[in-house]
Amino acid sequence: MLVFGLNEPGNLRIMATTFKDGDPSYAGALGGIALGLKSYHIFELKDEIPAEVWTREMAFKELEVEDALIEQICTIMREIRGD
Protein backbone atom coordinates (compact mmCIF):
# COMPACT_ATOMS: atom_id res chain seq x y z
CA MET A 1 0.00 0.00 0.00
CA LEU A 2 0.97 3.62 -0.46
CA VAL A 3 0.92 6.40 2.11
CA PHE A 4 1.18 9.97 0.87
CA GLY A 5 2.31 13.10 2.63
CA LEU A 6 1.65 15.53 -0.19
CA ASN A 7 -1.36 17.80 0.11
CA GLU A 8 -1.95 19.03 -3.44
CA PRO A 9 -5.22 17.40 -4.59
CA GLY A 10 -4.33 17.23 -8.29
CA ASN A 11 -1.00 15.50 -7.70
CA LEU A 12 -2.56 13.16 -5.17
CA ARG A 13 -5.29 12.12 -7.58
CA ILE A 14 -2.84 11.36 -10.39
CA MET A 15 -0.42 9.42 -8.16
CA ALA A 16 -3.09 7.36 -6.40
CA THR A 17 -4.81 6.60 -9.72
CA THR A 18 -1.50 5.57 -11.27
CA PHE A 19 -0.72 3.07 -8.52
CA LYS A 20 -4.22 1.57 -8.69
CA ASP A 21 -5.25 1.66 -12.34
CA GLY A 22 -2.09 2.67 -14.20
CA ASP A 23 -0.86 6.01 -15.51
CA PRO A 24 -3.98 7.88 -16.74
CA SER A 25 -1.87 9.89 -19.17
CA TYR A 26 -0.24 6.75 -20.65
CA ALA A 27 3.00 8.79 -20.65
CA GLY A 28 4.94 6.83 -18.05
CA ALA A 29 6.12 3.29 -17.45
CA LEU A 30 2.85 2.38 -15.69
CA GLY A 31 0.60 3.37 -18.61
CA GLY A 32 -1.98 0.60 -18.96
CA ILE A 33 -0.52 -1.35 -16.03
CA ALA A 34 -2.95 -1.65 -13.12
CA LEU A 35 -1.03 -2.55 -9.96
CA GLY A 36 -4.20 -2.42 -7.86
CA LEU A 37 -2.42 -0.84 -4.90
CA LYS A 38 -4.43 1.02 -2.28
CA SER A 39 -3.37 4.55 -1.41
CA TYR A 40 -3.96 6.50 1.77
CA HIS A 41 -3.03 9.99 2.91
CA ILE A 42 -1.40 10.19 6.31
CA PHE A 43 -4.23 12.47 7.52
CA GLU A 44 -6.66 9.58 7.01
CA LEU A 45 -4.63 7.32 9.30
CA LYS A 46 -4.62 9.46 12.45
CA ASP A 47 -6.66 6.90 14.39
CA GLU A 48 -4.05 4.23 13.60
CA ILE A 49 -1.08 6.18 14.92
CA PRO A 50 -0.18 6.21 18.64
CA ALA A 51 -1.19 9.62 20.01
CA GLU A 52 2.28 10.58 21.25
CA VAL A 53 3.81 9.82 17.85
CA TRP A 54 1.09 11.76 16.04
CA THR A 55 1.61 14.74 18.33
CA ARG A 56 5.37 14.71 17.78
CA GLU A 57 5.36 14.16 14.01
CA MET A 58 2.07 15.47 12.70
CA ALA A 59 0.25 17.83 15.05
CA PHE A 60 1.91 20.99 13.74
CA LYS A 61 1.46 19.97 10.11
CA GLU A 62 -2.20 19.21 10.79
CA LEU A 63 -2.67 22.70 12.23
CA GLU A 64 -1.11 24.30 9.14
CA VAL A 65 -3.65 22.74 6.78
CA GLU A 66 -7.21 24.02 6.40
CA ASP A 67 -9.92 21.59 7.52
CA ALA A 68 -11.57 21.93 4.11
CA LEU A 69 -8.39 20.76 2.37
CA ILE A 70 -8.05 17.77 4.70
CA GLU A 71 -11.67 16.82 3.91
CA GLN A 72 -11.01 17.25 0.19
CA ILE A 73 -7.91 15.06 0.41
CA CYS A 74 -9.79 12.34 2.30
CA THR A 75 -12.67 12.45 -0.18
CA ILE A 76 -10.31 12.06 -3.15
CA MET A 77 -8.49 9.13 -1.55
CA ARG A 78 -11.75 7.32 -0.64
CA GLU A 79 -13.08 7.90 -4.15
CA ILE A 80 -9.99 6.41 -5.80
CA ARG A 81 -9.89 3.40 -3.43
CA GLY A 82 -13.59 2.84 -4.06
CA ASP A 83 -14.46 2.86 -0.33
Next chain:
Amino acid sequence: MSILKGHKVAIFGERDDVAGSAVRSCVLAAGAEVVYETTSCFV
Protein backbone atom coordinates in the same frame (compact mmCIF):
# COMPACT_ATOMS: atom_id res chain seq x y z
CA MET B 1 -9.22 -3.97 11.79
CA SER B 2 -5.93 -2.13 11.40
CA ILE B 3 -5.18 -0.61 8.02
CA LEU B 4 -1.43 -0.41 8.65
CA LYS B 5 -0.41 -3.21 11.03
CA GLY B 6 1.59 -5.90 9.25
CA HIS B 7 1.40 -4.26 5.82
CA LYS B 8 4.24 -3.24 3.54
CA VAL B 9 4.13 0.49 2.87
CA ALA B 10 5.71 2.76 0.25
CA ILE B 11 5.82 6.40 1.35
CA PHE B 12 5.71 9.49 -0.83
CA GLY B 13 6.28 12.61 1.23
CA GLU B 14 6.50 16.22 0.16
CA ARG B 15 9.09 18.69 1.41
CA ASP B 16 6.63 21.52 2.14
CA ASP B 17 3.71 19.34 3.25
CA VAL B 18 4.44 16.17 5.24
CA ALA B 19 7.98 14.83 4.81
CA GLY B 20 8.54 11.14 4.22
CA SER B 21 10.47 10.83 7.49
CA ALA B 22 7.43 12.00 9.50
CA VAL B 23 5.14 9.57 7.67
CA ARG B 24 7.70 6.80 8.28
CA SER B 25 7.73 7.43 12.04
CA CYS B 26 3.93 7.31 12.11
CA VAL B 27 3.42 4.13 10.11
CA LEU B 28 6.25 2.28 11.89
CA ALA B 29 4.62 3.12 15.22
CA ALA B 30 1.38 1.67 13.87
CA GLY B 31 3.08 -1.66 13.03
CA ALA B 32 3.67 -1.31 9.29
CA GLU B 33 6.83 -2.25 7.40
CA VAL B 34 8.32 0.55 5.30
CA VAL B 35 9.70 -0.77 1.99
CA TYR B 36 10.24 2.58 0.27
CA GLU B 37 10.34 6.21 1.33
CA THR B 38 10.97 9.40 -0.55
CA THR B 39 10.41 13.10 -0.04
CA SER B 40 9.80 15.09 -3.20
CA CYS B 41 9.39 18.77 -3.91
CA PHE B 42 6.61 19.61 -6.36
CA VAL B 43 7.17 23.38 -6.24
